[in-house]
Amino acid sequence: MTPPPIDAGAAVLGSDPLPVPRYLEQVYWWAYVHPRAVHVFEREWLVNLILFGNYSRLRDAALDDLGATVHGRTLQVACVYGDLTPRLQQRLAPDARLEIVDILPIQLANLAKKLPRDERIVMTQGDSSALGAPDASFDQVLLFFLLHEQPEHVRRGTLAEALRVVKPGGRIVIVDYHRPAPWHPLRPLMRQIFRKLEPYAMELWRHGLEAFLPADATPASIVKTTHFGGLYQKLVLTR
Numbered sequence: 001m002t003p004p005p006i007d008a009g010a011a012v013l014g015s016d017p018l019p020v021p022r023y024l025e026q027v028y029w030w031a032y033v034h035p036r037a038v039h040v041f042e043r044e045w046l047v048n049l050i051l052f053g054n055y056s057r058l059r060d061a062a063l064d065d066l067g068a069t070v071h072g073r074t075l076q077v078a079c080v081y082g083d084l085t086p087r088l089q090q091r092l093a094p095d096a097r098l099e100i101v102d103i104l105p106i107q108l109a110n111l112a113k114k115l116p117r118d119e120r121i122v123m124t125q126g127d128s129s130a131l132g133a134p135d136a137s138f139d140q141v142l143l144f145f146l147l148h149e150q151p152e153h154v155r156r157g158t159l160a161e162a163l164r165v166v167k168p169g170g171r172i173v174i175v176d177y178h179r180p181a182p183w184h185p186l187r188p189l190m191r192q193i194f195r196k197l198e199p200y201a202m203e204l205w206r207h208g209l210e211a212f213l214p215a216d217a218t219p220a221s222i223v224k225t226t227h228f229g230g231l232y233q234k235l236v237l238t239r
């Protein structure tokens, strides 16, 4: 049964929660699942520190691809600490609609607290690799630092679902880690961090994100830009 949607600003969540995926429970419990995770990580300065001062630049790069004014139906796959979604809300056209899907009720509740109540926004508990939305039902899809946290089969499922739900001609905007330049001074540190804390992230150093698209995917275009010496990437796929 599909859990009921959560209105922006509402504090009450669906009563039939989906199970927490094993990789979140085992690998990312400290960042998202533990009841104190939100208390620890929902701090602008900490999120920015984790991204070496690049949070606002990457956030705005992603938002600019969605539009100075965002029209139509937008899907944000997974909640994000910081003000990405409040800033997206500020860009929504009066008749736009924003849906946010996350697997964790605690993350949806945290995001609901950050967003003023807004009829244009709906939050739903759901799995990025098995979205409930019909085919071609969104004008654009946003994936912000989600894919590096997912095991390969989930990452593939997430990308396949994003491609399925976006309309022909619609965009998928992805911001995530990328293999930094060989000279990058943070390369050894990031390697250690990934080894200890983010075991799936190195896969984004080894392969371009295109490698995780379905074999029969034929996007009309893929535009990739790298940032901060190549440590981060933005990929804009047009279906």
Ligand SMILES: C[S@@+](CC[C@H](N)C(=O)[O-])C[C@H]1O[C@@H](n2cnc3c(N)ncnc32)[C@H](O)[C@@H]1O
Pocket (backbone or CB within 6 Å): 021, 024, 032, 047, 077, 078, 079, 080, 081, 082, 101, 102, 103, 104, 107, 126, 127, 128, 129, 144, 145, 146, 149, 150, 154
């Ligand atoms: C977008 S990612 C990382 C964002 C970034 N590190 C930040 O600043 O918050 C974190 C979110 O992804 C969600 N998530 C992870 N796997 C998911 C899945 N299979 N389906 C939906 N949401 C998922 C987690 O619950 C969490 O809220």
